[in-house]
Amino acid sequence: MKTTIQYTNLLILTVAILWSCNEKETELLIPDDFENGILISNEGSFGSGDASLSYYDLESQKVYNNVFSLVNDGKEIGDVMQSIYVNQDHAFLVVNNSNKVEALNLADMTIDFTIDNLKLPRYMTSSGDKGYVSEWVSFSDVGRVTVFDLQTGEIQKTIDTDYGAEGVLISGNKLFVSNNFSTTLSVIDLNTETITKTIEVGSSPGEMKIDADGDIWLVCGGGLDEQYNPVGDGKFIEIDPSSLEVLTVVDLGMNVSTKIAIDPTGEILYYYAGASVYKYGMDMTGTSGTSLISEDDATGFYGMGVDGAGNIYVGDSKGFVESGEVFVYGSDGTFMEKFSVGRGPNGFVLN
Amino acid sequence: MRYLFTVVLGFISLFVSAQEDTVYLSEVAVDGDPIHAFVVGGTLQKVDLSEHEVNLSDALSRSGGIYFKSYGNLQLSTISMRGTSASQTNVLWHGIPVNYPTLGQLDFSQWSVWLLSSIELQPGSGGALFGSGSIGGTVLLDSDIDLKNQKPGFTLRGDVGSYGYSFLGAKANYSIGKVASQTRIYRTGIKNNFSYIYNGVEHKQENAAVADMGLRQTLQWELKSHQLSLDGIFTTNDREIQPVKGSSSENQLETGNIRVALSHRYEHATGSLNTSLGFISNRTLYNKEQETIVHQYSMVSTYVFDLGSRILGRVGINGNVFRAQSDSFNENLTDVRTGLFASFSAPITHFWKVTINARQSIFRNQFPFNPSINQQINLFSDTKNRLKLTQSISTGFRIPTLNDLYWNPGGNPDLEPERSMNTEAGLRWESGIDDMEWGVSLNVFKMWAKDYILWRPGGDGIWSPENIREVHSGGVEYKGRITFRTGSFTHKIAGSYSLTRSLNQTGTNSGNQLPYVPIHQGTLNIISTLSDWSLDLNTSYTDRRYTTLDNALVQSVDGFFLMNMGIEKQFTMESWTLGLGVRANNLLDNDYENLINLAMPGRNYQINMLIKR
Numbered sequence: 035m036k037t038t039i040q041y042t043n044l045l046i047l048t049v050a051i052l053w054s055c056n057e058k059e060t061e062l063l064i065p066d067d068f069e070n071g072i073l074i075s076n077e078g079s080f081g082s083g084d085a086s087l088s089y090y091d092l093e094s095q096k097v098y099n100n101v102f103s104l105v106n107d108g109k110e111i112g113d114v115m116q117s118i119y120v121n122q123d124h125a126f127l128v129v130n131n132s133n134k135v136e137a138l139n140l141a142d143m144t145i146d147f148t149i150d151n152l153k154l155p156r157y158m159t160s161s162g163d164k165g166y167v168s169e170w171v172s173f174s175d176v177g178r179v180t181v182f183d184l185q186t187g188e189i190q191k192t193i194d195t196d197y198g199a200e201g202v203l204i205s206g207n208k209l210f211v212s213n214n215f216s217t218t219l220s221v222i223d224l225n226t227e228t229i230t231k232t233i234e235v236g237s238s239p240g241e242m243k244i245d246a247d248g249d250i251w252l253v254c255g256g257g258l259d260e261q262y263n264p265v266g267d268g269k270f271i272e273i274d275p276s277s278l279e280v281l282t283v284v285d286l287g288m289n290v291s292t293k294i295a296i297d298p299t300g301e302i303l304y305y306y307a308g309a310s311v312y313k314y315g316m317d318m319t320g321t322s323g324t325s326l327i328s329e330d331d332a333t334g335f336y337g338m339g340v341d342g343a344g345n346i347y348v349g350d351s352k353g354f355v356e357s358g359e360v361f362v363y364g365s366d367g368t369f370m371e372k373f374s375v376g377r378g379p380n381g382f383v384l385n
Numbered sequence: 386m387r388y389l390f391t392v393v394l395g396f397i398s399l400f401v402s403a404q405e406d407t408v409y410l411s412e413v414a415v416d417g418d419p420i421h422a423f424v425v426g427g428t429l430q431k432v433d434l435s436e437h438e439v440n441l442s443d444a445l446s447r448s449g450g451i452y453f454k455s456y457g458n459l460q461l462s463t464i465s466m467r468g469t470s471a472s473q474t475n476v477l478w479h480g481i482p483v484n485y486p487t488l489g490q491l492d493f494s495q496w497s498v499w500l501l502s503s504i505e506l507q508p509g510s511g512g513a514l515f516g517s518g519s520i521g522g523t524v525l526l527d528s529d530i531d532l533k534n535q536k537p538g539f540t541l542r543g544d545v546g547s548y549g550y551s552f553l554g555a556k557a558n559y560s561i562g563k564v565a566s567q568t569r570i571y572r573t574g575i576k577n578n579f580s581y582i583y584n585g586v587e588h589k590q591e592n593a594a595v596a597d598m599g600l601r602q603t604l605q606w607e608l609k610s611h612q613l614s615l616d617g618i619f620t621t622n623d624r625e626i627q628p629v630k631g632s633s634s635e636n637q638l639e640t641g642n643i644r645v646a647l648s649h650r651y652e653h654a655t656g657s658l659n660t661s662l663g664f665i666s667n668r669t670l671y672n673k674e675q676e677t678i679v680h681q682y683s684m685v686s687t688y689v690f691d692l693g694s695r696i697l698g699r700v701g702i703n704g705n706v707f708r709a710q711s712d713s714f715n716e717n718l719t720d721v722r723t724g725l726f727a728s729f730s731a732p733i734t735h736f737w738k739v740t741i742n743a744r745q746s747i748f749r750n751q752f753p754f755n756p757s758i759n760q761q762i763n764l765f766s767d768t769k770n771r772l773k774l775t776q777s778i779s780t781g782f783r784i785p786t787l788n789d790l791y792w793n794p795g796g797n798p799d800l801e802p803e804r805s806m807n808t809e810a811g812l813r814w815e816s817g818i819d820d821m822e823w824g825v826s827l828n829v830f831k832m833w834a835k836d837y838i839l840w841r842p843g844g845d846g847i848w849s850p851e852n853i854r855e856v857h858s859g860g861v862e863y864k865g866r867i868t869f870r871t872g873s874f875t876h877k878i879a880g881s882y883s884l885t886r887s888l889n890q891t892g893t894n895s896g897n898q899l900p901y902v903p904i905h906q907g908t909l910n911i912i913s914t915l916s917d918w919s920l921d922l923n924t925s926y927t928d929r930r931y932t933t934l935d936n937a938l939v940q941s942v943d944g945f946f947l948m949n950m951g952i953e954k955q956f957t958m959e960s961w962t963l964g965l966g967v968r969a970n971n972l973l974d975n976d977y978e979n980l981i982n983l984a985m986p987g988r989n990y991q992i993n994m995l996i997k998r
Contacts, residue, residue, distance in 0.1 A: 062939065082932060083629035083982030084940050100939050109584040110982070113629045132632045261715065262794030264845045289845055308844030334842035353841040356894055356934035377933060377940065 064105055065089055065098045068143060072341060073125060073383045075118045076376030078111075079354045085115035085129060086376035087143070090360070092341065097360075097373045102127070102136075105143045111136065118383045119158035121184070125385070128155045128167060135167055137187055140385070147187040152180060157241075159202045159209070160184055161224060168199040168211055179211055181227060191227055195220040200292070203242040205250060205275035212239035212252060214292065219252060221278060231278055236269050240292025245316060246300030250275050253305060256289035264289035270303060270314060284314060286322050293381070295340040297365060304346060306335040311348060311367070326367040332359070339382025345370065349379025418480075418650075418659040418687050420528065422697055423514055423728040423740050424507055424759075429525065432504040436542065436995055437921075437951060437968065439552065439573060442493035444504060445524070447923060449881025449908040450862050451506075453493065454901055455979045457627035458548075458577050458986050459595045462494040466508055467832065468858045468887025468902040469521030473783055473803070477515060478526045479616065479646040481663035481683045484518060486707045486720070489786035495622045495640060499542070499554045499571045500601040502527050508862065509830060510781030510807035512755035513742035516703065516724060520781040520805045520834060530614060532558070532565035532605040539998045542571075546968075546991030549576030549594075567603040572596075581984035582976065583630040590984055592635055593627035612650040619643055629982040639670040656690035677711035679787070696731040707787060714791050722748040722784060736763040746782070753782045753802045773813045781805040781834075785850070789838055795849040803852070805834035823867040831859040856899065858887035877912045894934040901980075903928035903944070917955040924948045932981050945977030953993070964995035 065071070071091040078085035087102040102111050112132030119126045124146065127136040135149040135158065154170035165184045170177050177199025181191040198215030209222040212235070219239060221231040237257030242250050249272050256268035268290035272282035288307060295304045303314045305323065309332035314323035327346075329335075336351035336358070344365040351358055358379040362370045421429050432448045442453045442462040452465040463471035472489035475482060484491050498504075504526060511519040535558045544552040554571030577593035599620040606613045619642070626636040643666040651658045663683035670676050687701035704723040724746035732738050743756045759777030766772070785800040809830035816823055837854035866879040883906045887899045898904065905928040912921045928944045931937070953966030967990065971977075974988040 079932070081629055082980075083631065084932065086939075103939075107585070110631075113632050113982070131629070131634070258794070262847070264847070291846070307846065308842075310844070334844075334846070351842065353839070355839075355900070357937050357940070374935070 062100055062104055063098055064101065065091055065096070068125075068140065068385055071385055072339065072347065073118050073120065073385055074347075074349070074360065074375055074379055075115050075127070075337070075381040075383070076358060077115050077336075077351075077378035077380040078113065079377055080114055080131065082377075083110060083113040083132070084377055085111040085113065085127075087111065087115075087118075087127065088375040088379070089143075090347075090373070095371075097375065099375055101143055102138075106145055109145070115380075116155065117157045117381050119160070120383050120385055121160050124184070125383075126158050126165070128158050130154055130156065135165075135187070149182055149187040149189065151189075153178075155180075156200050157202045159204050161204045161209075164190070164224075166202055166204075166209055168195075168202050170198050170200075170215075173215070177211075177213060177215075179209065179222065193222055193227055193229065195222075195229065196232065200239065201241045201252070203244070203250060205244060205248070208275060210242060210250060210252075210273075210275075212242065214238055214240060217254075219273070233273070233278065233280070235271050236283075237265065237267055238292060241294050243294060243296040243303065244300070245272075245296065248275065249273065249281060251294075251296070251303055251316075253290065253292060253294045253303075255292040256286075258289075268305075268307075272316075284322060286312075286314075291335070291338070293338055295338045295346065295382075297340055297344050298342055299344075302365075304338060304340065306338055306348060309333065309335055309350070311335070311338070311346065311363070327363055327369075329361055331372070332361060336378060337380035337382065339384070341384055347382045349375070349382070351378045351380075354378055418529065418657065418689055418699075419697075420480075420514065420525075420699075422730050423699060423742055424511075429505040429507050432506060434498055434501060434504065437966075437993065438498045440494050441496040441498060441501070441504070441526075444498050445493070445506070446925065447908060447910060448506065449864060450508065450883040450906065452901070452903055452906065452927065453979070455494070455983075455985075457590075457593055457983050458579070459494055459575055460593065460624065460627050460983075461492050463490050464493055464524070465902065466522035467830065467860060468856075468885045468899060469834075472786065473518065473520035473781075475511070475515050475518030475523045476526065477523065477528070478618075478644060479530075479648060479661050479663065480525075480528065480685045480687075480703075481646060481661060481665070482516065482518065482705060483526075483644065483665060485667055486679055486681060487667075487677060487709065487711070487787045489518065489783070489789075492622075492640075494595075495597065495620065495642070496526075497571055497573070497597065497599050497620070499556070500569050500599050500618055500620075502530055502567075502603075508828075509777075509809055510779045510805045510832065511757070512753075512781040512805075513726065513744045513757040513779065514728065516726075516744065517722065517746065517748075517753075517782060517784040517802070520783055520803065520832075527616070530603060530605070530616065532567060532603065532614075533607060535565060535567070539996075541996040543994045544573075544991050546575075547989035548579050548986060549574070550989075550991065551575075563606060563608075565605045565607075567601075569601040570599070572598045577627070577986070579984070579986040579989070581630065581987075583984070588631065588984075590627065590986075591633055592625040592637075594625045596623045597621065610652045612648075612652075614648040614650075615645075616648070617643070617645045627983060630984050631982075636672055639673075641668045642666065656688060658686070658688050660684070660686040675712055677709070677713070679707060679709040679711075681708075682706040692729075696729060698730075699726075699728040701726050709787055709791075713788070713793055714796075715793050718787070718791055720748075720787060720790070722746065737761070742779075746784070748784050748802075749798075751784075751802060753784075753804070755780045755782055769816055769818065771813075771815045774810070775813070776810045778806070778808045781807060783838075785838055789850045794847045795840070795843070797850050800838060800850060801836055801852050803834065803836045803838060805832055807832045821867065821869040823865070825865040826863070828862040829860070830862070831857075833857050853891060855890040856887060857890055858885065860885040873915055875914045878910070880907070880909045882907045889934060894936075897934055897936045898931055900932050900934060901930045903930050905944075917957075919953050919955075921951045921953075922948065923950075927979075940981070942978050942981050945975060945979075946973070947975065947977070948972040951993075960998055962995075962997045964993070964997075966993040966995075967991070968993065 074088035076086045089098040112129040114131040116130040125138045158167045196213035196216040200214035201212040211220040219233040223230045236254030238255035252271045257265045268286040270284040309329045311327040312323040313326045332350040337349040339347045346363045455462040508522040515523045538558045540556040542554045552573040556569045574596040601618045604615045622640040628634040648661040665681040685703040707720045710717045726744040728742040730740040757779030762774045764772040783803040811828035813826040835855040836852035839853045861884045863882045887902045908925045949970045951968035956963045
């Protein structure tokens with residue numbers, strides 16, 4: 035009997051002590067509108083199907099997480115949201131490993147239509163009534179661009195480019211597509227929808243931005259040697275969109291992100307590596323970029339954007355083991371704030 | 386600290402009350418390699434081998450307290466014991482480590498119960514006794530095969546079921562001259578083309594088919610005091626890798642395993658020398674492109690002896706050589722790991738036994754030393770009641786995997802072993818009256834672990850592993866079973882409950898539960914038999930699991946309740962028996978996820994046939 039009592043005491047005591055479930059629920063709210071803010075794409079953890087959409091309201095400086103599911107009856111975006119593209123009436127979510135693009139009504143982020151049956155889509159742009167989405171297709175086939183109707187999502191055509199079709203940018207009547215597994219930039223004539231030129235650029239070409247003069251700046255992240263060590267040949271390449279001539283090549287002396295941002299004046303480019311942000315002023319001819327931010331509290335930056343006031347937003351993936359964090363800095367690199375978002379924040383789009 | 390205090394307090398009072406009883410320990414007997422005698426916590430938990438179960442993860446789940454991360458139905462399934470990760474459970478086959486040396490873990494779905502002769506479990510750190518990887522626990526497979534007393538026999542099993550499931554297996558026991566032999570063979574497969582709802586739309590699961598084949602041949606030869614065994618398992622597993630809900634992919638993985646163990650035992654009056662040589666080969670081919678081949682050569686030798694008829698000793702040496710070739714490693718690599726170990730078990734008084742284990746391991750330039758001490762007190766014992774108290778302090782370690790050390794890019798050859806310290810106390814009570822017999826056990830544990838290896842992105846964007854995380858965990862494990870009769874019915878009921886808190890101590894999310902560690906888990910299994918009929922009901926509850934270290938509720942996976950039921954009728958004709966059964970899995974048709982956004986099947990059915998002679 036004595037032992038039974040002891041035994042019961044032991045059970046009750048230990049259970050009581052160990053029982054300290056601290057489930058915390060962050061309040062999830064839907065913003066009143068999406069008119070003046072930043073859409074944040076949270077990629078999610080590969081294979082977990084937990085991509086999510088966050089919204090940062092610039093006026094109230096409030097963060098709204100998990101927006102997509104909240105406004106769409108608990109539906110989920112899918113696996114690996116690579117990027118967001120916004121035009122006048124839609125926000126397009128490009129969902130890489132779910133092979134689709136979700137077209138959301140810009141006013142309230144509800145689903146308008148879905149484009150299925152894509153193959154590892156990456157980035158999107160549009161012109162007139164047509165949308166263009168780059169796709170890797172696979173790791174062993176050449177990449178391509180799929181052309182679709184912007185209002186209905188109906189696929190009209192696919193144009194093969196080169197391995198790992200990645201960044202897309204339209205200037206005039208030309209669509210530029212960087213091919214990340216290759217070292218090329220494909221130029222597509224939008225009238226004929228055929229490739230008219232392929233420009234050799236550098237290792238691991240990524241995103242492109244247009245500067246104040248209308249020139250295209252392409253980042254090449256840099257390659258790996260046979261031992262998989264970084265070669266350190268990251269570079270910016272300035273291209274004249276009319277003549278298609280390479281105007282400037284800026285050696286960055288290191289391997290850098292294939293995601294970049296440009297300040298509102300169109301004269302400063304930002305890029306990152308690890309938990310550091312660098313800047314390159316286009317008037318700094320003949321030099322490489324300079325270090326702007328080095329964040330001790332970050333694990334590794336994974337995406338970047340700039341708002342209308344020139345503030346810099348960088349997403350920290352935190353190694354994908356927890357929710358990501360966004361760090362905000364002034365254009366001079368001073369820390370302003372940080373906030374928690376979904377898993378793997380990889381891109382910022384100003385709306 | 387409060388926790389420890391409670392345990393110590395409870396312990397002392399129990400100990401005091403124990404003085405009243407007089408119990409005698411059974412005499413020490415040296416038979417084979419009685420690893421059981423040295424086990425931390427007193428006893429290895431034996432897992433019943435059911436003839437209905439397909440793979441090892443099903444069998445172990447049923448025993449309670451273990452969580453399996455299953456990437457779909459009969460897809461990749463990895464173990465988590467006491468809130469640790471898959472690589473922190475050591476799996477030994479004939480005493481030889483069989484976790485894949487590249488990943489440091491095992492896919493339990495690829496190991497068919499049909500091929501196994503014994504499964505035992507040891508929760509908690511057991512580095513001293515079992516070696517690298519025993520942080521959360523140890524699974525021992527086919528530790529001690531004995532064909533000496535086997536009768537010639539033959540078993541044939543055939544199943545068909547929902548989603549294109551089929552199983553065909555045969556076992557035979559026979560003798561060839563003086564050599565006892567056992568042959569087991571099977572093949573199974575499933576299409577897994579079940580339906581699930583995602584984003585409000587019904588989808589058909591694609592790319593989730595699995596096909597397995599396996600053969601095991603065991604030979605045993607006995608001559609006077611020598612015993613020689615040769616055991617070989619050959620398996621193949623072709624698997625389409627189930628994509629997340631709403632996604633399509635065509636990824637697939639082919640796996641081939643060869644495991645051979647040659648064991649020798651020599652017994653004399655006061656001791657027993659046991660030596661096993663093992664060869665293990667694992668080949669994986671991902672998408673018919675990326676091939677990894679690892680060969681493992683292992684040796685383990687123990688000598689168990691009597692010291693003055695009261696003290697039992699065990700000393701041994703082990704060695705593992707890994708040779709790997711993969712696109713992910715710079716060159717064909719060789720990695721050597723060895724260790725020396727010793728154990729002593731002695732009675733302090735007639736009811737109190739103390740065991741000390743220690744192991745000195747050697748790998749690269751690292752020398753992890755792991756001691757452990759455990760004691761067992763027989764509080765009470767008579768013909769109807771046995772009450773036992775066990776208590777232990779033990780340590781565990783895990784040598785980094787080949788991927789951790791050599792993966793290109795990012796592998797870190799300077800990694801140190803992960804380490805843990807574990808303390809626990811347990812009570813076991815076994816009793817019975819008339820037609821009723823029952824047993825309960827309660828265990829509480831606390832574990833402090835550090836230097837967990839974590840892959841993180843570096844400054845150049847390349848991921849690399851480091852010894853970073855510290856984790857403190859604690860929990861309660863309860864198991865109970867009862868057998869009784871009502872009228873002509875015999876009922877066997879077994880239940881378990883476990884509470885596991887496995888808390889990160891590193892970085893901003895300090896104090897949070899580790900991802901994919903359910904806090905509460907429970908099982909309840911009932912088997913009722915009436916002459917030739919038997920009915921079994923298996924139920925389990927798995928609590929909510931976080932998928933991120935910040936324990937974000939929106940990204941967590943809801944808890945789930947599962948119920949499986951089977952009914953079987955046996956027909957006997959002379960020396961033959963025929964069993965015919967039907968089973969329903971997920972009887973309540975619950976929509977659940979084991980891993981986030983990986984679909985699991987709803988209610989599904991099977992028909993089984995078992996012929997024995």
